[in-house]
Amino acid sequence: MPPIKAAAGIDVGGTFAKVGIIDASGRLLREDKIATEPARGPQDFVARMAALLSAWRAEGSAFSAAGLAIAGDVDSEKGILRFSPNLEGWDGFPLRGALAKALRLPVVMDNDANLAVWGAYRTELKxxxxxxxxxxxxxxxxxxxxxxxxxxxxxxxxxxxxxxxxxxxxxxxxxxxxxxxxxxxxxxxxxxxxxxxxxxxxxxxxxxxxxxxxxxxxxxxxxxxxxxxxxxxxxxxxxxxxxxxxxxxxxxxxxxxxxxxxxxxxxxxxxxxxxxxxxxxxxxxxxxxxxxxxxxxxxAENPNAGRIGAALLALEEGRGR
Ligand SMILES: [Zn+2]
Structure with a gap:
């Protein structure tokens, strides 16, 4: 089977988490959002996000990795949120590892501004x-x-x-x-x-x-x-x-x-x-x-740059992490 050239990009804000399937050219193939509900904790969030993505997969949307964009101080090496003003109580939780385990896919995670810049860089700068x-x-x-x-x-x-x-x-x-x-x-x-x-x-x-x-x-x-x-x-x-x-x-x-x-x-x-x-x-x-x-x-023109950057980085760096 040829490798799938699409990834899930997830932009986690304090109120909503926007998610999309994005192909290698940065095109948004489908999208949705779920309430983040930070007070229910990161484990609950991962379970709900994984359920949505698994449902998409069952409907035929293929993706080979996922990228998480989060506002705050992110340890992208360890996949841990060090501090986020919008996601109180999530500090120290291994968010990347938990989502990777739930999806059985490689996941990358980074600060949302980094990923928005990466998304705009990859898709809007000739x-x-x-x-x-x-x-x-x-x-x-x-x-x-x-x-x-x-x-x-x-x-x-x-x-x-x-x-x-x-x-x-x-x-x-x-x-x-x-x-x-x-x-x-x-x-x-x-x-x-x-x-x-x-x-x-x-x-x-x-x-x-x-x-x-x-x-x-x-x-x-x-x-x-x-x-x-x-x-x-x-x-x-x-x-x-x-x-x-x-x-x-x-x-x-x-x-x-x-x-x-x-x-x-x-x-x-x-x-x-x-x-x-x-x-x-x-x-x-x-x-x-x-x-x-x-x-x-x-x-930059595309308001979805955060999700797109997360997905593109996942396609580029996600393998084997
Ligand atoms: Zn300041």
Whole structure:
């Protein structure tokens, strides 16, 4: 029998775990999601995920490996979650081994930002550039590094944590407990905090944001993107400032790593040009012209990159682990 060129990709969030069967070209063949229900524990989760995948297999969906993408500090060597803010009580549980045993297949496991960057790198960057820096902009800010065309994990699997590199001193408080992290400015909570401040300073209350979201407690970055598209000056300014902070974080990595490309992923990246233009402008102003003109900026398009990266990595590295 020829080897099956498809894998299951699983993106485990605090509320839902999204799962798909993905072929070697990164195409999503089928998909579903289950409630993560972290309080029921990791063993219960593995049993429910394995039941779903076994049902798919019984229906004829073939896959030869599985990849797990998880937000948090992941020990990808041991297949253990060291720490995850969304999955309390799962720390130390051998998640990869448990799923591999339940499915009787090789399973790989890594941080969700690493795998989202890997998925976007493998499916959206033409010519497979040698060195790529990726940043994921969502509730939190994560990152991933591709060096020498391989996912770079560092000495303990913790590489690429761009969200907690510092862009202000002392700066605003980050969810991690430190001050001045990029995430405290460009994570969705940082963006919303700056938008509320700007609205409070606005004398006439004329921003379209107030109409789009009358209850400012419910304000989200998507409201800013929409207001910016309609010409709202305040929303554009908050997004420009977001781009400025992202540019500071990325420019530090460009100087250290000299990448061919910089990938921007995640929900906040849907702000499009309003976010990308200030990053481009910042890069153009840098005195070290060569590394900044080499580092091509690209917004990743596929919102499923985490699952796709998990499945592709499983196909590439899953054998024999
Ligand atoms: Zn932080």
């Amino acid at each position: 010519g497979k550039p040698e060195n790529v820096v990726g940043v994921t902009l969502g509730t939190g800010v994560g990152g991933g590094l591709v060096l020498g065309r391989r996912l770079y994990r560092g000495s303990t699997g913790s590489a690429g944590e761009i969200g907690h590199t510092r862009v202000e001193v002392p700066g605003e408080l980050c969810h991690c407990g430190m001050r001045g992290c990029l995430e405290a400015y460009a994570g969705s909570y940082g963006i919303v905090r700056r938008a509320r401040l700007a609205l409070a300073r606005e004398p006439r209350g004329g921003s379209r944001l107030r109409r789009l979201c009358p209850d400012l407690k419910l304000l989200e970055p998507a409201h800013l993107s929409e207001a910016a598209r309609h010409g709202d000056a305040l929303a554009r300014e908050v997004l420009r400032e977001t781009g400025f902070y992202v540019a500071i974080g990325l420019s530090n990595l460009v100087l250290v790593l000299n990448p061919d490309a910089v990938l921007i992923l995640g929900g906040v990246s849907r702000a499009g040009r309003w976010l990308l233009d200030p990053i481009e402008a910042y890069f153009k102003k840098q005195p070290f012209k060569v590394p900044f003109s080499r580092a091509k900026l690209k917004l």
